[in-house]
Amino acid sequence: MQKASVIIAWYARLVQKMPELPEVETIKNELMPHVVGYSITGVELLDDSVVTGMSGGEFCRMVAGQAVEKLERRGKYLIFLLANGYSLVVHFRMTGALLLGSKNIDRHTRAVFHLSIGEHFVFRDPRRFGVMRLLQDIDDLTGKLGPEPLSENFTPNVLARGLSNHHIPIKAALLDQGLIAGIGNMYADESLFASHIHPLRKADALSPEEISNLHRSIQKILRLAISDKGASVDTYVRPDGQEGTAQFKFNVAHRYGKACPVCGAPIQRIMVRNRGTCFCPGCQSPGQGLLL
Numbered sequence: 001m002q003k004a005s006v007i008i009a010w011y012a013r014l015v016q017k018m019p020e021l022p023e024v025e026t027i028k029n030e031l032m033p034h035v036v037g038y039s040i041t042g043v044e045l046l047d048d049s050v051v052t053g054m055s056g057g058e059f060c061r062m063v064a065g066q067a068v069e070k071l072e073r074r075g076k077y078l079i080f081l082l083a084n085g086y087s088l089v090v091h092f093r094m095t096g097a098l099l100l101g102s103k104n105i106d107r108h109t110r111a112v113f114h115l116s117i118g119e120h121f122v123f124r125d126p127r128r129f130g131v132m133r134l135l136q137d138i139d140d141l142t143g144k145l146g147p148e149p150l151s152e153n154f155t156p157n158v159l160a161r162g163l164s165n166h167h168i169p170i171k172a173a174l175l176d177q178g179l180i181a182g183i184g185n186m187y188a189d190e191s192l193f194a195s196h197i198h199p200l201r202k203a204d205a206l207s208p209e210e211i212s213n214l215h216r217s218i219q220k221i222l223r224l225a226i227s228d229k230g231a232s233v234d235t236y237v238r239p240d241g242q243e244g245t246a247q248f249k250f251n252v253a254h255r256y257g258k259a260c261p262v263c264g265a266p267i268q269r270i271m272v273r274n275r276g277t278c279f280c281p282g283c284q285s286p287g288q289g290l291l292l
């Protein structure tokens with residue numbers, strides 16, 4: 001039992017640091033000029049287990065020679081649309097990264113993609129939780145995801161409808177990729193702080209005004225983080241190896257024990273459905289009916 005709780009705590013710390021929407025959006029934006037319009041001339045798999053759904057050999061055969069027509073992001077997935085109609089989907093999970101250039105090949109490199117332009121990029125992943133897969137119908141994956149929080153489809157009404165079916169803590173609801181795509185631990189905590197909502201409030205009991213505030217905060221926080229090229233709190237780096245700077249504007253995420261920049265109270269950390277959650281006890285009133 002003790003061992004299980006140690007494993008849960010280790011996992012909780014790890015999943016707190018995975019690339020979320022702003023990080024994957026940054027990877028997409030910065031990789032795009034290097035891959036779109038060029039062909040992937042070959043793939044070297046240094047670790048076959050990085051591919052799911054088919055063998056490593058089949059994956060390499062189907063990707064080699066294909067032009068990259070588009071690069072898209074959906075939720076936390078990066079999607080290469082290939083000329084043969086297949087989609088190469090990358091899920092970075094905890095420590096996955098796509099890096100341009102030869103200097104990045106090391107013992108953590110799991111795959112190397114060679115491009116017709118003469119460049120290459122690598123999939124590097126020290127913890128080895130990241131995966132790549134090739135899908136004929138991308139809807140099999142993205143159809144299960146909720147709306148993109150920065151799209152026109154995501155309105156306060158859509159958020160209110162989604163939350164109305166969720167009798168769970170609001171923090172857990174924000175992490176549900178079927179409700180909203182792309183939000184993870186850091187940006188859920190920051191969005192709740194910005195809208196003065198305690199992470200244990202019931203998702204289905206927020207007032208219309210609170211939902212409207214939360215909607216606005218989610219969009220503001222994500223846009224700001226994209227403009228800062230994501231948050232490098234652990235292993236996340238941009239394709240050129242540089243770090244993002246979004247973490248320097250965090251108010252609560254990764255700031256356990258430090259003073260709240262608004263009221264000065266020490267930031268607290270609690271577990272919400274096995275996810276480490278940082279919040280300010282001064283700014284985020286518990287109100288009535290917390291859910292544990």
Ligand SMILES: [Zn+2]
Pocket residue numbers: 260261262263264265280281282283284
């Ligand atoms: Zn505060």
